[in-house]
Amino acid sequence: MGEHPMDGSGHRARLRRRLFEGGPDALLDHELAEYLLALALPRRDTKDLAKRLIADFGGFGALLSADGEAIMRLGGVSEGTAAAIKIAQAAALRLLESQVKERPVLGSWQALLDYLHADMAHYPVERVRVLYLNARNMLIRNEPVSEGSVDEAAVYVREIIRRALEYQATALILVHNHPSGDPEPSQQDIRLTRDIIDAGRHLKITVHDHVIIGAKGHSSLRAMGLI
Numbered sequence: 001m002g003e004h005p006m007d008g009s010g011h012r013a014r015l016r017r018r019l020f021e022g023g024p025d026a027l028l029d030h031e032l033a034e035y036l037l038a039l040a041l042p043r044r045d046t047k048d049l050a051k052r053l054i055a056d057f058g059g060f061g062a063l064l065s066a067d068g069e070a071i072m073r074l075g076g077v078s079e080g081t082a083a084a085i086k087i088a089q090a091a092a093l094r095l096l097e098s099q100v101k102e103r104p105v106l107g108s109w110q111a112l113l114d115y116l117h118a119d120m121a122h123y124p125v126e127r128v129r130v131l132y133l134n135a136r137n138m139l140i141r142n143e144p145v146s147e148g149s150v151d152e153a154a155v156y157v158r159e160i161i162r163r164a165l166e167y168q169a170t171a172l173i174l175v176h177n178h179p180s181g182d183p184e185p186s187q188q189d190i191r192l193t194r195d196i197i198d199a200g201r202h203l204k205i206t207v208h209d210h211v212i213i214g215a216k217g218h219s220s221l222r223a224m225g226l227i
Contacts, residue, residue: 012035012038015027015031015034015035016035019035029054029059029060030047030050030051030054030060031050032060033046033050033051033053033054033060033063033085034046034047034049034050036050036084036085036088037049037050037053037081037084037085039084040078040080040081040083040084041081049075049077052075053071053075053077056074056075057071057074057075058122059122061118061121061122061215062122062215063085064085064086064088064089064092064122065089065121065122065123066085066122066124067124068082068083068085068086069082071085071086092118093115093118093119096111096114096115096118096119097115097142099111099114099115100112100115100139100142101138101139103138104136104137104138105131105133105137105138105139105173106137106208107137112131112173113211113218116175116211116213116218117213117218120175120176120177120213121177121213121214121215122215123177123179124179125147125148125149125153125179126147126148126149126152126153126176126177126178126179127144127146127147127148127153127176127177128144128145128146128147128148128153128155128174128175128176129142129143129144129145129175129176130143130145130160130163130172130173130174130175131143131172131173131175132163132164132167132169132171132172133169133170133171133172133173133208134168134169134170134171135170135171137171137208140167140168140169141163141167141169143163145159145160145163153176155176155192157192157195157196157199158199160172160174160196161196161199161200161203161205164200164203164205165203165205169205170204170205170206171205171206171207171208172200172205172206172207172208173207173208173209173210173211174193174196174207174209174210174211175210175211175212175213176189176210176212176213177212177213177214178212178213178214180214181214181215181216182214182216183212183213183214183216183217183218183219184212184219185210185212185219185221185224185226189210189212189221190221190226190227192210193207193210193221193226193227194227197227207227208222209221209222209223209227210222210227
């Protein structure tokens with residue numbers, strides 16, 4: 001019993017050894033993708049495929065964040081191969097989210113930003129999520145509330161506040177992404193945030209921040225003095 005050799009040529013064995021000894025930083029993006037694809041295509045040389053997929057989708061993060069159907073269609077790969085890419089993203093997000101859940105959110109801000117960037121920076125349409133917090137600023141619920149076109153998502157102030165009451169949350173953080181990559185807040189972003197702040201104030205629900213995520217970075221309306 002035991003594992004069969006993955007790669008008779010030894011190339012994958014060398015990648016595996018570098019990964020074990022040096023961690024993820026020891027491999028380049030295309031090498032990570034190559035090894036990942038090899039799990040689904042053990043008898044195929046996946047180096048060229050990995051490089052092509054990264055180039056087609058605009059980067060390793062964008063490849064992991066791409067829709068499974070898009071990976072199959074644009075990448076010309078099977079459902080099983082696309083699933084290998086998506087399970088890697090799901091595992092990475094689960095790890096990052098667990099680091100946010102285990103500590104007060106405001107005291108682990110960088111961990112939160114790392115998770116949000118991994119989840120939303122390369123998402124092709126605008127997505128809005130709300131992080132609902134208890135009185136100790138621990139995460140109660142991480143909830144997507146809206147998904148829209150490439151440049152807008154419908155957000156309903158009343159629904160967000162209703163959910164906060166339902167979860168007995170005392171605070172919340174708004175988050176959405178800009179598919180353009182530029183995290184600069186729009187006037188609509190600022191108005192919406194202030195409307196939610198006003199609605200929550202009467203019910204003792206605090207809006208700690210509105211974070212906008214883009215491939216080029218993030219913006220915090222609180223840090224910018226806009227709320």
